[in-house]
Amino acid sequence: xxxxxxxxxxxxxxxxxxxxxxxxxxxxxxxxxxxxxxxxxxxxxxxxxxxxxxxxxxxxxxxxxxxxxxxxxxxxxxxxxxxxxxxxxxxxxxxxxxxxxxxxxxxxxxxxxxxxxxxxxxxxxxxxxxxxxxxxxxxxxxxxxxxxxxxxxxxxxxxxxxxxxxxxxxxxxxxxxxxxxxxxxxxxxxxxxxxxxxxxxxxxxxxxxxxxxxxxxxxxxxxxxxxxxxxxxxxxxxxxxxxxxxxxxxxxxxxxxxxxxxxxxxxxxxxxxxxxxxxxxxxxxxxxxxxxxxxxxxxxxxxxxxxxxxxxxxxxxxxxxxxxxxxxxxxxxxxxxxxxxxxxxxxxxxxxxxxxxxxxxxxxxxxxxx
Numbered sequence: 183x184x185x186x187x188x189x190x191x192x193x194x195x196x197x198x199x200x201x202x203x204x205x206x207x208x209x210x211x212x213x214x215x216x217x218x219x220x221x222x223x224x225x226x227x228x229x230x231x232x233x234x235x236x237x238x239x240x241x242x243x244x245x246x247x248x249x250x251x252x253x254x255x256x257x258x259x260x261x262x263x264x265x266x267x268x269x270x271x272x273x274x275x276x277x278x279x280x281x282x283x284x285x286x287x288x289x290x291x292x293x294x295x296x297x298x299x300x301x302x303x304x305x306x307x308x309x310x311x312x313x314x315x316x317x318x319x320x321x322x323x324x325x326x327x328x329x330x331x332x333x334x335x336x337x338x339x340x341x342x343x344x345x346x347x348x349x350x351x352x353x354x355x356x357x358x359x360x361x362x363x364x365x366x367x368x369x370x371x372x373x374x375x376x377x378x379x380x381x382x383x384x385x386x387x388x389x390x391x392x393x394x395x396x397x398x399x400x401x402x403x404x405x406x407x408x409x410x411x412x413x414x415x416x417x418x419x420x421x422x423x424x425x426x427x428x429x430x431x432x433x434x435x436x437x438x439x440x441x442x443x444x445x446x447x448x449x450x451x452x453x454x455x456x457x458x459x460x461x462x463x464x465x466x467x468x469x470x471x472x473x474x475x476x477x478x479x480x481x482x483x484x485x486x487x488x489x490x491x492x493x494x495x496x497x498x499x500x501x502x503x504x505x506x507x508x509x510x511x512x513x514x515x516x517x518x519x520x521x522x523x524x525x526x527x528x529x530x531x532x533x534x535x536x537x538x539x540x541x542x543x544x545x546x547x548x549x550x551x552x
Contacts, residue, residue: 196217198214198215198217199215200212200213200214200215201213237257239256240340241338241339242263242308242338242339243255243258243337243338244256244276244336244339245335246276246335246337247334248334248335249275250277252271255271262318263279263308263311264310264311270311276337277289279309280306280309281308288304288306292304292322293322293324293335296323296335297324301321301323302322303321303322305317305319305320305342306318316343317342318342319339319342320339321337321339322335322336322337323336356368359433361414362417362433363418364418364421364422364431364432364433365430365431366432366433367433367434370434370440371496373432374388374442375492376444377444377445377485378485378492380444380445381445381485386447387447387484387486388442388445388446388484389449389483389485390441391440391452391455391482391499391514392434392438392439392440392481392482392499392500392503393421393438393439393440393441393480393503394438394478394480394503395414395417395439395476396477396479396507398413398437399437401413401476405469405472409469413467413474413476414433414437417439417467418431418433418439420463421459424458424459424462425455428444428445429441429443429455440496443455452482456514460512463475463477478512479503479504480506480513480514481498481500481501481504481515482502483496483498483517484517488516488517499517502517502518
């Protein structure tokens with residue numbers, strides 16, 4: 183009850199009234215005693231407010247003893263762990279909320295750090311009652327009494343599933359082509375670098391195939407961009423179906439694709455892949471009432487014969503692809519150094535022709551001026 187002292191200040195009083203009886207058992211007097219319990223009431227009110235806050239927070243909050251026994255879990259914790267109610271925690275320890283011994287070892291290390299510096303944080307996976315798992319951002323705090331003895335631990339866990347999904351989506355968008363969902367050029371180059379290093383270490387071969395869709399512009403212009411996009415998606419699917427599990431196909435850009443093949447015992451091993459691609463593209467592509475056939479021009483460069491670095495292999499595979507296209511549709515060519523030599527020779531011929539024509543035009547103009 184509330185009472186007021188001689189100074190007019192209110193305080194919380196615990197009142198006890200005891201009856202006094204005579205020898206016949208009749209009440210003759212009452213004795214009233216009072217005790218100021220303001221500090222106790224204020225502490226209880228503060229604790230009630232704290233519990234209300236903990237129950238309202240969307241994060242899991244758990245309190246547990248140094249041995250791990252759980253003493254408190256808020257409503258959000260019950261929801262996150264998919265418990266029917268907090269009574270299911272009976273007999274559970276804090277470490278039982280996590281799925282593996284590896285996580286438990288990390289947590290025990292974290293408890294030690296929290297005891298030294300007061301807090302420890304990490305991102306771990308919690309396991310719900312139905313066996314499902316949820317990634318959480320976890321903070322553990324150590325609490326001490328007035329004489330600096332460890333009283334208990336508390337932990338706050340925030341579900342980061344949505345954040346991690348968003349981050350994974352952003353990563354996927356940065357590493358994959360939005361139309362075909364194939365890996366993009368960056369992933370291709372990284373995978374090729376990995377296969378080059380593996381081939382160097384294991385003394386085997388690696389290859390990159392550069393593929394160009396023949397006459398795609400004509401198909402795109404005649405059938406429309408919607409069908410053109412659908413065609414690219416179907417081409418991507420057929421290329422994926424042609425691969426072994428360890429191979430990588432990427433959309434290199436436009437109507438160009440590239441395939442990385444690693445752990446090759448010999449060049450002839452590529453024949454199986456080339457045959458599967460040919461078989462996949464012998465079937466027509468159908469769009470509503472439209473039917474079209476697609477052929478590919480393929481250039482191939484092999485590590486270490488055609489280059490020792492990523493850029494060299496990609497450039498030489500591209501050169502071989504252009505020679506394949508010049509040979510007619512639906513061909514593949516392996517890179518050969520003479521391709522570059524012939525390309526330089528043709529360039530030099532064109533350059534000399536241009537210079538000769540320019541010189542003739544200058545002479546012609548000079549003659550006219552005279």
